[in-house]
Amino acid sequence: MKAAIVTIGDEILIGQIVDTNSSFIAKSFDKIGIGVFEMLSISDDKQHILKTLSSLQNTFDVVIITGGLGPTKDDITKKTLCEYLGDELVYDEAVLAHVTQLIEGFFKRPITQINKDQALVPSKAQVLFNKVGTAPGMWMEKENTVFISLPGVPYEMKYLVENEVIPRLIAKFNRPYILHKTIRTYGIGESLLAEQIESWEDNLPDFVKLAYLPSPGQVRLRLSARGNDEKQLQIELDKQVEKLHQIIGEAIVGFDDGETLEVVLGKLLKEKGLTLSTAESCTGGKIAATITSVSGSSNYFKGSVVSYASETKVNILGVAQELIDRHSVVSVEVAEAMALGVQKLMQTDYALATTGNAGPNKGDADAEVGTVVIALATPNGVYTEEFNFGQPREKVIDRAVTKALEKIYKEILKN
Amino acid sequence: MKAAIVTIGDEILIGQIVDTNSSFIAKSFDKIGIGVFEMLSISDDKQHILKTLSSLQNTFDVVIITGGLGPTKDDITKKTLCEYLGDELVYDEAVLAHVTQLIEGFFKRPITQINKDQALVPSKAQVLFNKVGTAPGMWMEKENTVFISLPGVPYEMKYLVENEVIPRLIAKFNRPYILHKTIRTYGIGESLLAEQIESWEDNLPDFVKLAYLPSPGQVRLRLSARGNDEKQLQIELDKQVEKLHQIIGEAIVGFDDGETLEVVLGKLLKEKGLTLSTAESCTGGKIAATITSVSGSSNYFKGSVVSYASETKVNILGVAQELIDRHSVVSVEVAEAMALGVQKLMQTDYALATTGNAGPNKGDADAEVGTVVIALATPNGVYTEEFNFGQPREKVIDRAVTKALEKIYKEILKN
Known part of the structure; x- marks a missing residue:
């Protein structure tokens, strides 16, 4: 066929x-x-x-x-x-x-x-x-x-x-069976991943093929099995995924096309009865848009303040003007205050905040083009991390969105 | 070649x-x-x-x-x-x-x-x-x-x-010239547009081709001219665009790939020194994300409140709980209050608000799947309109984003 x-x-x-x-x-x-x-x-x-x-x-x-x-x-x-x-x-x-x-x-x-x-x-x-x-x-x-x-x-x-x-x-038509299993990994680059799983890959049976599908912030591994016995194919795929899990378990976030980070995070939040809000500067609402692209997200997502202007950060999120003046708007201190501000404002268990300079120009912020600070407010304190996602603008925004979702997902999983 | x-x-x-x-x-x-x-x-x-x-x-x-x-x-x-x-x-x-x-x-x-x-x-x-x-x-x-x-x-x-x-x-290589001109139209469907410009299309010279490129909420018309005299091709394209403008001028928003609605709107706001904010429910931050995908948008965009939960609409945007109870959360009244709320909160000249049910299920709102109410607050009052954008969820969100941007663009152009 x-x-x-x-x-x-x-x-x-x-x-x-x-x-x-x-x-x-x-x-x-x-x-x-x-x-x-x-x-x-x-x-x-x-x-x-x-x-x-x-x-x-x-x-x-x-x-x-x-x-x-x-x-x-x-x-x-x-x-x-x-x-x-x-x-x-x-x-x-x-x-x-x-x-x-x-x-x-x-x-x-x-x-x-x-x-x-x-x-x-x-x-x-x-x-x-x-x-x-x-x-x-x-x-x-x-x-x-x-x-x-x-x-x-x-x-x-x-x-x-x-x-x-x-x-x-x-x-x-009569057709053979083709089964696929996609494993979504976050946080390890393609070459390093390839080396870590090399001996597993070398031992895959002939009727199972592996492909690497890298995209910003993630690598998907796709296993394809082809043959006439559907049950045997399924058993083999399950066995191989289990082996893979033992090697790179901590990098695996989800499986198959439907299990995107936002879907997996949504399930986890719903299951644990937790709520989330976001305060977004450089990501401009894209974290919220990604979370709400999932049907049923109103169960755990209360909303976002897209604070593009400094005055919005001050007046709505309660970030102290003095903090912005002292550390600049793209700083660990401001990101932290934004996350804590929206967590309190929307009364959510968790909150994510981003501030950065997506480029292409330096603009009014002192930060280098590509710099993004991500803050995660949890019930037990707030964590921040600074990144440089390079250029172009679109990639900076997309990588910041993926990294923010990855951070909160892994944090909740730990607890 | x-x-x-x-x-x-x-x-x-x-x-x-x-x-x-x-x-x-x-x-x-x-x-x-x-x-x-x-x-x-x-x-x-x-x-x-x-x-x-x-x-x-x-x-x-x-x-x-x-x-x-x-x-x-x-x-x-x-x-x-x-x-x-x-x-x-x-x-x-x-x-x-x-x-x-x-x-x-x-x-x-x-x-x-x-x-x-x-x-x-x-x-x-x-x-x-x-x-x-x-x-x-x-x-x-x-x-x-x-x-x-x-x-x-x-x-x-x-x-x-x-x-x-x-x-x-x-x-x-030596190469011939191929010049293109794309005309972006909003608000008229493909068939109706084709009828309105039929006689113009029939009279295009042989070396100019026309193509229709429809997508949710817009139709792009692409003219392609091919030949060895670059200057003559350019003159012919300009002449044809001018003719087209006389027939469907009010539907034309921009030209070429770079002139998306968000870019054209951004230029207009900047030129007139006007500011904008958004209050988004069913669009979940995607209007803000679209506006801020344009570099330099901090000049006119102050921010957004993504009010996914009702309590966010009440506590942050100041929508009266009584209004939600009486008219339901997807209503002209609530959309209007959201737009006025964020306009006041962020002190902007214009504000857009959306509330709706993107589907696929009816959820807690009474509204039919696909219903979206868009409100536009201006310095002279607030206008609302109700739409049904059908299904699937992704299309409803995209059409709501496009329609909201189209509404504000055409409103500002009038003044």
Whole structure:
């Protein structure tokens, strides 16, 4: 079972948008044991599309195409697919009724020819009905390959993959099992981690592969096992994770994609009945935004004071002006006062504070570009640490957010 | 001048990470008039890499490869490239000295064989010296194609593209001009926009292409002009933008990639000497984080109160408990009181507030999932509006952030 993903659109080739659709589709295919062997991004150009389709024909069992189905004139996918299949475009009555209802009923506008033409599909295609938008998905077969065409708008594509594509693929193909386990580690760099686990890695069985996925402040280790006996694969993965735990246990924070630091921290806070608040200067609200990206965070997160101006630190958080004058706004003393201030103000068990200079310029603070002080107020006192996260601005902010969450997570775990 | 971008790594093919490198490279190439005609993601597999390289050989002038150069064992790119070129790996003395200095001098660890092997390069390759990491880039030529291999870590790849790759490409190739102009519109959907500008679009000259790039709350229009006379292209683009302005002027907020809503709003606030604060419930700090992602935002942004808990709304923002009890926490009345509360607390000219239910569950609020109320406090009164942004949670938050920034931008522009 081999699949290829094709993305159509000049906006990807000139770098204006990042292709996130392919990643979503690959993840969905991987879960049901369909391996994606190639991803391609090509232009909105008829000859390029035709050439690509014929190069993939019969080499892949499934070719899934996103993009180029919108209502506007730069979209030529549908006509080109039709030509490739030697078919003709016809109006699909169900889609036409749906589009009409959406435009006239929901948006309260008269329907236009551009809208109506969204209901055109190749006569031999099976329509994948798009309840969340106007462009239908299409399932077409030619010789040994299934071609699936989906709109490029991410939530429409996702809806169709989950509700129409995956069930049809499961029904049509027999597939091997591919199981993955991702181990999220924080605080050890990639090379050092590689050395620490070298002998474990060398002894992995042939059907288990390891990959390192580094990103700011963390390294994820991904184990992939492939075979026909699902139970045996699961047993092997569990055994390997257990061995790994004995070597680098203290660096492991969570497992798999869903267990991000903010999710794992949220579970821990909820389980222990603890509450948290933040006082953010250089992170500008991003710690709060990250914590509240988790549904149910209102159970443990009371809020944040984003104190970008010094007067906000003084008037709302109760940081003494004299402290700022003496130590400067980016200092251990001010970070400490901010954390204690918001802990008291919001009456929470724990509080995090950040102050720093994210750059790119020195600005009014004396601190070097990249400097961030993180303070953690606990029921038993306040701890601070100073870092330099380098540049650019975006990386400084992201590393400060990750490090702050890592600090509080490890602190609570100790107790 | 045709280029292809190849990304190597199983983590992309199973959907674990999104490929952002290709987008960065494409944008950099586009700026110097090198067209990217294809992007491919392939596996860490020797045969797959060899087959891909030979299929691109002589069809493209430049093939740029990222990924697969890290210190760990899942990286086989370098050996495979060497085999493809019929070359052998040798130690590069300058790279070896750099790696040794970085590991022993900066990280204070003894150097290992894994580290040393990062200095291995094909003997005929030109080394692209990587000052910000340990894996060197490589420039290799075979027949009519230049192959460039770069590490996959985004900031190392970016450093090498900007400092080593682009200058060498400019020196080596003659290129046509490709000029782009992006027009950022807010508040009109894609289909309606397409109808409003249909006759303008039909009359665009042949060498100018238009693309629609919709995303939550906005549609970007991208004009691309290609030819040998740079000045003529620029005049034509300016003329077309001027025409477009006459048709949909009120929807246009900014131009080009850098002019995001938060940047344009920041400029306007700074220019007028106005200040802003936010009180955020359902957006959880993301409006503040978006505003402060812009360097220099401390000139106009004083801060935010992220009032996730009701008690935070009452105790810090001064929202009357009675108001919450009577109208519920997601209501026009509470949003209004939050905006006025933070405007007064932080003494700013303008203030934005959000309260809503981002979902996925109904939670303790009575409000439907997806409901968001946005309030804007101005020097002349407070305005509120209620929206339903549907699902999922992430989209609700993003649309609320965009809509809030759009509201204040358009309000200030009126005055």
